[in-house]
Amino acid sequence: xxxxxxxxxxxxxxxxxxxxxxxxxxxxxxxxxxxxxxxxxxxxxxxxxxxxxxxxxxxxxxxxxxxxxxxxxxxxxxxxxxxxxxxxxxxxxxxxxxxxxxxxxxxxxxxxxxxxxxxxxxxxxxxxxxxxxxxxxxxxxxxxxxxxxxxxxxxxxxxxxxxxxxxxxxxxxxxxxxxx
Amino acid sequence: xxxxxxxxxxxxxxxxxxxxxxxxxxxxxxxxxxxxxxxxxxxxxxxxxxxxxxxxxxxxxxxxxxxxxxxxxxxxxxxxxxxxxxxxxxxxxxxxxxxxxxxxxxxxxxxxxxxxxxxxxxxxxxxxxxxxxxxxxxxxxxxxxxxxxxxxxxxxxxxxxxxxxxxxxxxxxxxxxxxxxxxxxxxxxxxxxxxxxxxxxxxxxxxxxxxx
Numbered sequence: 001x002x003x004x005x006x007x008x009x010x011x012x013x014x015x016x017x018x019x020x021x022x023x024x025x026x027x028x029x030x031x032x033x034x035x036x037x038x039x040x041x042x043x044x045x046x047x048x049x050x051x052x053x054x055x056x057x058x059x060x061x062x063x064x065x066x067x068x069x070x071x072x073x074x075x076x077x078x079x080x081x082x083x084x085x086x087x088x089x090x091x092x093x094x095x096x097x098x099x100x101x102x103x104x105x106x107x108x109x110x111x112x113x114x115x116x117x118x119x120x121x122x123x124x125x126x127x128x129x130x131x132x133x134x135x136x137x138x139x140x141x142x143x144x145x146x147x148x149x150x151x152x153x154x155x156x157x158x159x160x161x162x163x164x165x166x167x168x169x170x171x172x173x174x175x176x177x178x179x180x
Numbered sequence: 181x182x183x184x185x186x187x188x189x190x191x192x193x194x195x196x197x198x199x200x201x202x203x204x205x206x207x208x209x210x211x212x213x214x215x216x217x218x219x220x221x222x223x224x225x226x227x228x229x230x231x232x233x234x235x236x237x238x239x240x241x242x243x244x245x246x247x248x249x250x251x252x253x254x255x256x257x258x259x260x261x262x263x264x265x266x267x268x269x270x271x272x273x274x275x276x277x278x279x280x281x282x283x284x285x286x287x288x289x290x291x292x293x294x295x296x297x298x299x300x301x302x303x304x305x306x307x308x309x310x311x312x313x314x315x316x317x318x319x320x321x322x323x324x325x326x327x328x329x330x331x332x333x334x335x336x337x338x339x340x341x342x343x344x345x346x347x348x349x350x351x352x353x354x355x356x357x358x359x360x361x362x363x364x365x366x367x368x369x370x371x372x373x374x375x376x377x378x379x380x381x382x383x384x385x386x387x388x389x390x391x392x
Binding site: 008009012013016017020021024025028029034038039041042043045046048049075116117120135136139140163164167168170171174175 | 191192223224226227228230231232233234235236237238239244247248250251252323346
């Protein structure tokens with residue numbers, strides 16, 4: 001790809017745009033708050049623009065850009081101080097989030113579901129960072145373990161046992177709340 | 181009870197369908213007749229469903245456009261202005277310097293400091309005015325984070341509507357210049373803050389902006 005000063009912006013946008021949503025979601029899963037996610041996302045975009053030649057040469061930009069974001073987050077973890085992983089306050093939930101959940105159209109079920117989401121957020125906050133990340137990427141975002149390995153560099157076996165422990169811990173935390 | 185324990189231990193594999201056929205059939209058959217295991221499976225399925233539905237408050241499409249545009253602007257501007265290890269003569273020749281904060285080194289600094297007194301700049305409404313921030317650093321600082329916070333009604337050219345802008349940058353040992361072109365959109369003025377962070381330390385520079 002012929003990259004020159006006058007076409008850098010256009011090439012950057014064309015290469016990166018298909019991965020923006022995935023990157024933003026990863027930023028949110030890593031930081032746990034909209035403000036921090038936006039900071040991390042913007043930082044990484046600036047960083048990626050500086051690596052445009054690498055971006056253009058890479059075979060799997062999705063994994064590579066996610067890896068850049070993960071390592072930037074780890075390197076700057078103190079700056080991206082985790083406030084919460086999930087919104088545990090109703091006012092923090094995105095508008096219409098409950099309505100957008102599939103199969104829910106009953107007010108009582110909505111309330112119950114919101115309660116479940118809040119409890120899940122609290123339970124997730126009890127997990128270690130590693131456990132929380134693997135369960136959110138795998139079970140929530142639908143990443144395969146090999147894709148998580150490509151981002152974090154941890155072996156698949158390690159990730160699998162971490163995932164099982166994270167789920168077991170979540171089940172234990174939630175069942176301690178009786179009715180779950 | 182034995183099968184209950186087995187199902188609990190292999191719950192994830194059972195739900196993922198990764199058990200071998202024989203074991204799967206045995207546990208399925210058991211689960212159909214065991215109320216306790218049915219409850220366990222129901223809870224586990226509910227947890228999975230909830231995890232799948234965990235919301236991410238996504239920004240609108242325009243946000244991504246802005247983020248892309250800002251990334252290229254910041255990087256380009258950054259490359260162009262890259263904390264030029266000065267340079268005063270060159271900058272003057274280019275007509276850039278309207279005002280300079282003199283950098284003063286601390287005795288044991290990793291980060292540069294400015295004069296204790298708050299310097300000021302007077303700018304006219306709606307007229308672009310380039311201010312050069314000069315940072316003196318005793319050592320090279322890689323991966324420093326600079327955040328510029330603007331008073332109400334003052335913008336940096338190219339960043340309309342943004343009150344806070346962050347760069348990731350590196351400082352060379354010696355003097356480093358960052359030109360910022362300010363535009364006042366209202367007559368309020370106020371204090372501009374430039375916060376420099378590196379290795380868990382930070383220093384804040386204050387600049388009084390008066391609009392006439």
